[in-house]
Amino acid sequence: MFVTKSLKTLMLTGLATVALTASAMAQDMTLKLGHPANEDNIWHKASMKFAEEVEALTEGRIAVEVYPNETLGKEMDVINGMQLGTADMTITGESLQNYAPMAALLAIPYGYETLEDMDAVAGGELGEKIEQQIIEKVGIRPIAYFARGPRNLTTNRPITSPEELDGLKMRVPNVPLFLNVWKALGANPTPMAFSEVFTSLQNGTIDAQENPLALIKSANFNEVQDYVNLTQHVRSWIYLTLSDMAWQQMSEEDQAAVMEAAARAQDWEREQFLADEQELQAELEELGMEFVEVDSAAFAAAAKEAVLNSVSEEIRPDVEQLFAE
Numbered sequence: 590m591f592v593t594k595s596l597k598t599l600m601l602t603g604l605a606t607v608a609l610t611a612s613a614m615a616q617d618m619t620l621k622l623g624h625p626a627n628e629d630n631i632w633h634k635a636s637m638k639f640a641e642e643v644e645a646l647t648e649g650r651i652a653v654e655v656y657p658n659e660t661l662g663k664e665m666d667v668i669n670g671m672q673l674g675t676a677d678m679t680i681t682g683e684s685l686q687n688y689a690p691m692a693a694l695l696a697i698p699y700g701y702e703t704l705e706d707m708d709a710v711a712g713g714e715l716g717e718k719i720e721q722q723i724i725e726k727v728g729i730r731p732i733a734y735f736a737r738g739p740r741n742l743t744t745n746r747p748i749t750s751p752e753e754l755d756g757l758k759m760r761v762p763n764v765p766l767f768l769n770v771w772k773a774l775g776a777n778p779t780p781m782a783f784s785e786v787f788t789s790l791q792n793g794t795i796d797a798q799e800n801p802l803a804l805i806k807s808a809n810f811n812e813v814q815d816y817v818n819l820t821q822h823v824r825s826w827i828y829l830t831l832s833d834m835a836w837q838q839m840s841e842e843d844q845a846a847v848m849e850a851a852a853r854a855q856d857w858e859r860e861q862f863l864a865d866e867q868e869l870q871a872e873l874e875e876l877g878m879e880f881v882e883v884d885s886a887a888f889a890a891a892a893k894e895a896v897l898n899s900v901s902e903e904i905r906p907d908v909e910q911l912f913a914e
Contacts, residue, residue, distance in 0.1 A: 619655050623660065624667075632735060645850075688727045690901045691718060692719060698766065698822050702885065710899075730829065735855065740823040742798075749884055750824065770822070774895075799820070820885070
């Protein structure tokens with residue numbers, strides 16, 4: 590009886606070991622994807638879509654764990670982790686310009702008049718050069734890009750041309766390029782933390798601010814601003830990126846699967862993005878905000894010199910080309 594029990598135990602243990610080994614073989618790699626957005630944000634939903642596609646296309650060999658809300662750390666902390674091997678993926682963009690100067694091209698004021706113009710660059714030869722520089726200089730690999738809502742100016746009086754700005758006190762993020770451009774356009778821009786904007790609009794410290802529709806809505810700026818002036822002065826994209834260290838550990842088959850998953854996530858995100866922009870405008874209009882068409886050509890012409898004087902010499906020829914097209 591003792592021998593029989595021992596034999597059964599041995600057999601069961603062996604089966605468990607085989608099962609564990611099979612499981613370990615089935616999942617070769619787990620990728621940690623950390624990003625700053627919350628669970629309701631389209632970037633998070635696109636990240637989850639990517640994870641789902643990776644698991645399906647690799648038949649479970651690669652899993653993707655998504656960490657929203659900076660739970661893996663702030664943007665640059667995660668990027669440092671990707672270089673060290675403690676993180677694998679993030680969503681990032683023009684923040685990389687201190688390492689890869691061409692990353693500044695992701696968010697050039699008046700560089701892309703339409704979404705189609707932006708796609709032509711992001712998905713074209715210049716986009717490939719940007720991606721290659723990021724790989725070489727930062728050690729992370731852009732594998733897909735997501736459109737970002739264009740930045741628009743909100744005010745309590747309609748603005749249709751640069752002349753109507755006329756010293757308008759407005760908040761801008763602490764980005765020298767943005768500051769220089771709004772000065773050139775005739776406004777009186779002030780760098781300010783985003784958390785201070787609502788109160789400053791409420792008490793009259795500033796009279797205007799600029800952001801994408803999603804932030805205008807989530808920050809309840811409709812309560813302190815009447816107009817959304819469709820300046821669309823910064824149209825940009827952001828990359829879904831993978832550590833080159835993790836990329837090099839993958840088989841060619843899995844690399845192809847990851848790129849296909851990224852392409853599917855990119856297409857899914859674009860469809861959702863377009864629907865969200867329409868919905869956001871409708872919601873803001875229902876909340877009482879009026880949308881104002883502006884003379885985009887006049888704004889772009891007035892901003893051009895300030896943009897060219899604010900970018901690095903390395904990318905100035907590319908920016909000149911963007912304005913020429």
